[in-house]
Amino acid sequence: MRIGARVLVLLYNLLLQWKHSAGECARPLGLTTGAVRDWQLSASSTLPQDLDPECHVRYARLHQPRGRAWCARTKTPDHWLLVDLGVAAEVTGVMTQGRADRDEWVTAFSLSYSQDAFRWDFTVDVDGQRKVYSGNSDAHSVRHNYVEPPITARFIRIHVLEWNRHPSLRLEVVGCQECNQLISNPPFTKITASSYYPWIRKNSCQPEDAHIFTHRAWCARHMNEHQWLQFDLGPPAQVVGVLTKGRPDTKRHQWVTSYTISYSNDSVVWYSYKEGNHLHPKVFGGNMDRSTERRHYLNQPFTARFVRIHPYTWHHAIALRAGLIGCPHHGECGQGFLRVTPLSRCVANLAYRKPTWVNDRRHGWKDWHYGNAALAVDGSSDTVLARCAILDNYYVDQPVWMVDLGWKEDVSGVILTTWQGAGQDKVMVYHDYLYNLDHLTVYVSNRPRLESYQLTLSPDGNVTRCAVISRANNALFRERLHFDCGTTLPGRFVYITASGVPNRWTQLYTAVFCEVEVY
Template identity: 30%
Template sequence: MTNGEVMATRPLGMEDRSIADSQLSASSCWNTIQCASTARLFNEYQAWSPKKNDKKPWIQVDLRQSFRLEAVLTQGRDNAENWVKSFLVPYSLDGYSWTYSLGNDGQPQVFHSNQDRNSLVVNPFRPAFVARFVRIEPLSWHHHVSLRFELFGAGPIPVVPNTLGLEDYRIPDSELYASSCYHDRNCAKYARLNFAGDERQGETSRYTVTSSEKLPGAWIPRFDDHNQWVGVDLVDKYRVVGVITQGRQDADQWVTSFAVSHSMDGKMWSFIQDCGHEEKIYQGNHDRATPIINVFETPLTARAVRVHPKRWTRHIALRLELLGNGPVAEVGIDENKLGLESGRIPNSSLAASSCISDDAYCSESARLNHEVGGWVPRINDLAQWIQVDLMAVYRLTGVITQGRSDAAHWVTRYTVWTSQESRGNWIPVTESTCGEAKEIKIFTGNCDQFSHFTNRFNPPILARYVLLAPVAWHDHIGLRFELLGEGPFMLPDVAVH
């Protein structure tokens, strides 16, 4: 809502079909006439029903824009004694980072629903939440999961990211740290937006200081060089969409440009990259007091974030705030390996453009952590590729790559191509962060033969077939890899052969 506008709650379009079939997906479907597209309120004869062996069923709506979700109305199956008795509701702004609708205890809210096939049960969301993607995850049911439903809410509405808590001390001193500090009174805990220097509020008591002891209003490192950084450990995983920076409160010192790195575990770090696959440099401040907002082209899902000053006026000095939402629960999406490493994906599902040998260097050796060799094509050129047939549509969230195990050969850059229906209809993974035109995305690969390097797909991709095509390599093409995602599941408008 903006400018005090009141937005009316209304059905969002399941029953009247303003939500199209293509916006609906599910973990699985009993058959083509009991798939996600039949989960519409008052639909006669049918409902969504997952496969019997689906242990974690869900159905999802992509609203295509962000809405304020206020309630869900559910029904069972019209022509059988099947219905859902309880469920969870995870939601997401980007289809990648998920969190659950929470109860008063701060735990995922269990919604109790139907007791027969046709009665309507309303469950309000308290509090309401803003999302583009909404799922229903059944927990208990009568005979078999069967569901018809409608979502209620208001919008579409613009998504305004929240401050994550540096300025107001929701993030405590113990979660701030830095490469170095000029003095104890200049350390990371003072890198808070609008910190005034002479008083503190939050989890500690106010300081009483004399004018000679007045606290400088910023983080100031011991050295002025490119090895300095200040970091925030958010403890949990958050969706981070931007950063606000500010100079020192009591002197003309500020950071004029900086880079940002992020981590899921506080150990493995990645920099936000620009279109040339170099560290993205953000423009900082031009005075000591004016806050400057930088919004990331692609939101991060991260537990920890660092700001690395690159240029500064007089001396590095920084106050900041993070923008985002969370904490987020990733609903088992991020690290689900689809089966190259474990062997669940059989050799018959793998193919390659060529192989230097049929022994240890063909497509079946391209499995992450495979002990002997890896995939090594006969020729080093841009016509080489390796392909996986997942045998069903999956929701792909990323790829992990690795070099050849027995030689210093690895892929440094590559492209990814996918298809839902056939191997002859390839669509490249693209990016549009440098302008409106979409270009084929060049993924950064490995820098040695053993380390893992993970690239995320944001947003995730629905596909059955996946192809990796090396673009650059060290000495010779050598590759082992794993796909990340979830599934399989059926799409209402896609026939999988």
């Protein structure tokens, strides 16, 4: 990543830290919006539905209509309401309401918290004693209490101490929770599978149809225990949960009823997800219909680049939509990844350390270190001439540079970091020849080692032009060039050709590639 991009990313991260320090950690954490599901709420007791249908633990959410709220079964000071936030959050406050349309509310409570629902601590006051919070004074107003100092917890309990008429409560937890975000959405995450059915009519069963928001699904071609759906998250990220749905685009009822999870950082060595001291992989409960989301939070989050879901049992057929919950990646992308724009998510650099070729044999020789073609994919964006690949027409009429991606990929664009001779090197002959350069063109093909005329006059349609950048408005002489293909182009080989300005006093020209990144 070039210096300018690094500065923008640094400023963005500092902005996030400033917002956090400036009191921006005060967002509702999901009871009001429904992000906290009903199964994440529990209580010591609840008034039976046959006695009062408006009393239920799932109604323990701020601004519930009519007389809905959580109501304890008895009028005793030993009741509690528990919220599972799914993943750890920084909690800075709680908001409470009484039971609307009733004269029932909690006037005093204490608060305990935990990371695992086994070991609990209470918040304390300045004297180190268990803190007692003042509750509501009527059934409608919202009472906000600060948690000072903030606490970090996954589980929150409200312990009822005093009340008016009956212990009844509506609640919202306030704070910030970065690691409760969906991190598996394409195009930033690549989804693959062990097998799948090809596209048929209006239905599709391909891996890219498996993300959680699609109206289609991935369907395995084989119905056995060896099938898997894989997410490539790019830079390793912390995974804290998984959610699944069935297949909605058919009248057939198809979904996965249970599954296991494995993860890896290199796609070679895989680890099965286990909990505690268990010897066998954890089997997660799947779906019971094709539309309802099933969500699991992990008791032991892990950090990985690759995550696989292995269907264990299924209903009629293996068909699945899925998503991963975790922490978005911040900071430098690391080797083998790039940001297309300074503030976008990191994606894989498909050209990283892949084999290269040029039609000028000098720069393709293994022992030719100065300007060698492989320097453009070594992962270093240093704009020092000795670290860059050189493309010129000294020995060839139309120079061509190529990278072999290893297999057919969907190419969306190319980021080219160039050398512009800005006082960093004393070899001015290259600097002079740069200004004889007229344009650079990027092509995508499934055929290797093509000459320039074969790229421009491909009769079999095996070559597709991605984009051209010319010297108009000095666009060609920027340090960072972005070739946007406009659409995804399938191909294994990416080419860059250079062309000079016609009718110059010298026909020699040079292009210097410090780093070529393909996404």
